[in-house]
Amino acid sequence: MWSLLSRSTLGQKLLRFRLKDEEAFWQEAFSAQQGLFTPAEQERLRQATVAIPGLGGVGGTHFISLVRSGVGRFKIAEFDVFEPRNLSRQYGARVDTLGRPKGRVMLEEAFRINPFLKIEFYEEGLTPENARAFLTGADVVLDGIEFFALEARKLLYDTARTLKIPVVTAGPLAFSAALLVFDPEKSPSFSEYFAIKDDMSPQEKALLFALGLAPKPFFLKYLDLSSINMKEGKGPASVIACYLCSALAAMEAVRIILKRPGLKPAPHYLIYDLYLHRFHLGYLKGGNKHPLQRLKFFYLKKKLGL
Numbered sequence: 001m002w003s004l005l006s007r008s009t010l011g012q013k014l015l016r017f018r019l020k021d022e023e024a025f026w027q028e029a030f031s032a033q034q035g036l037f038t039p040a041e042q043e044r045l046r047q048a049t050v051a052i053p054g055l056g057g058v059g060g061t062h063f064i065s066l067v068r069s070g071v072g073r074f075k076i077a078e079f080d081v082f083e084p085r086n087l088s089r090q091y092g093a094r095v096d097t098l099g100r101p102k103g104r105v106m107l108e109e110a111f112r113i114n115p116f117l118k119i120e121f122y123e124e125g126l127t128p129e130n131a132r133a134f135l136t137g138a139d140v141v142l143d144g145i146e147f148f149a150l151e152a153r154k155l156l157y158d159t160a161r162t163l164k165i166p167v168v169t170a171g172p173l174a175f176s177a178a179l180l181v182f183d184p185e186k187s188p189s190f191s192e193y194f195a196i197k198d199d200m201s202p203q204e205k206a207l208l209f210a211l212g213l214a215p216k217p218f219f220l221k222y223l224d225l226s227s228i229n230m231k232e233g234k235g236p237a238s239v240i241a242c243y244l245c246s247a248l249a250a251m252e253a254v255r256i257i258l259k260r261p262g263l264k265p266a267p268h269y270l271i272y273d274l275y276l277h278r279f280h281l282g283y284l285k286g287g288n289k290h291p292l293q294r295l296k297f298f299y300l301k302k303k304l305g306l
Contacts, residue, residue, distance in 0.1 A: 025115075026070070026116070030070040033070065037258070044258055045070040045072065046071070047072060047073070048071055049138050049139050050071050050075070050138065050253060050257075051138035051140075051142070051165075052141070053141075053143070054077070054078060054143070054144030054145040055076060055078040056080070056090050056146060057089045057237060058144055058172060058246060059142070059145070060091035060092055060144070061242055062144055062245075063076060064091055064106075064113070065250040066253060067110050067113050067114055068113060069250060069254060072116070072118060073118045073119070074117065074118075075134055076103060076106065076119060076121055077103075077121075077122035077123075077124075078106070078123070079101075079103075079124055079125035081100060081101050082094075082097045082099065089238065091109070092105040103121055103123050104123075125152075126152055126156060131159040135159055135163050135165055139256065139257050140165065140166050140167075140256045140257060141156065142167075142169075142249050142250075143168065143169035143170075147210075147233075147235070150196065150205045153209075154190050154191070157190035160184065161189060161190075163184075164185070166183050166256055166265070167181070168181050168182075168253055169181075171210070171245065172241030172242045173214050173217070173219055174219030174222070174238070175273060176214065176241060176244075176274070176275075177245040177247075177274075178213045178214040178271045179270040180212075180213060180266045180269050181256075181264070181266060182266050183265035188267060193266055193288065194208050194209055194212040194287060195288035196208050201306070202233075203230040203304075207300060207301060211293055212288045214269075215271075215284045218273040218276050218278045219275070222275060222276075223236070225303060225304065228304060244272065244274060248270070264281070267284045267285060267286075267287055268281070268283050268284075269283075269284060270282075
């Protein structure tokens with residue numbers, strides 16, 4: 001684990017306006033949010049800790065969205081490097097960052113915005129050995145784990161549930177964003193909701209995750225299913241959906257941190273499709289064990305040749 005718990009020299013050099021001290025920076029940098037947050041709430045965001053495992057298409061944008069919202073402390077985990085295929089949708093992916101570790105690039109991006117952040121960086125990613133340490137002390141978790149990494153995701157949700165930390169997940173599906181918030185006391189567990197069993201194939205697990213994330217899959221009306229290769233863990237993705245996901249996830253993280261009303265934890269879910277202009281806020285009783293979900297599972301399993 002590499003820990004950055006002090007001011008960033010890089011960030012200080014990039015400041016575009018003169019400020020005498022840290023307090024002046026916080027007041028000036030986030031003054032535009034006055035009227036949306038009270039001074040006490042803005043300070044609460046500053047003192048809050050958000051854990052984000054995975055800094056790819058959604059995780060990286062989650063991170064920057066909350067940095068710009070005034071969250072002051074983070075725990076991030078990422079082991080991967082930027083590749084050319086990331087350029088179309090991942091925040092830190094640029095020609096000059098190809099081949100560089102995603103986590104280090106995103107640290108630089110964050111400190112360019114706010115040099116006073118306090119960040120713990122786990123460059124080995126989320127592992128069974130560090131999961132508890134990574135999540136301890138977090139107020140909320142934003143799931144940025146790669147879509148097909150179901151074992152790591154289950155580890156994340158199970159550990160967070162044990163530590164009584166809520167998890168927000170927002171999935172980019174075609175031009176849709178699907179949102180779930182797992183409350184450690186009010187929501188079913190990861191396995192209970194998604195009905196994923198150990199003896200299932202990786203493809204079956206991924207399909208169940210997608211179905212539980214988006215019980216109303218509006219995007220199937222326009223998505224070319226032949227573009228999905230469940231065996232290779234590949235599917236279409238758009239930056240449009242990634243940005244929408246981060247807006248939804250950041251809002252729920254802020255709601256949780258500030259204890260504002262309106263939270264609808266799983267099995268409540270939200271889906272918004274920008275292409276079709278469709279929005280749905282629903283409740284999936286029994287999660288993927290619901291009869292209609294089982295029918296969808298078997299239909300799509302056959303359609304995708306699993």
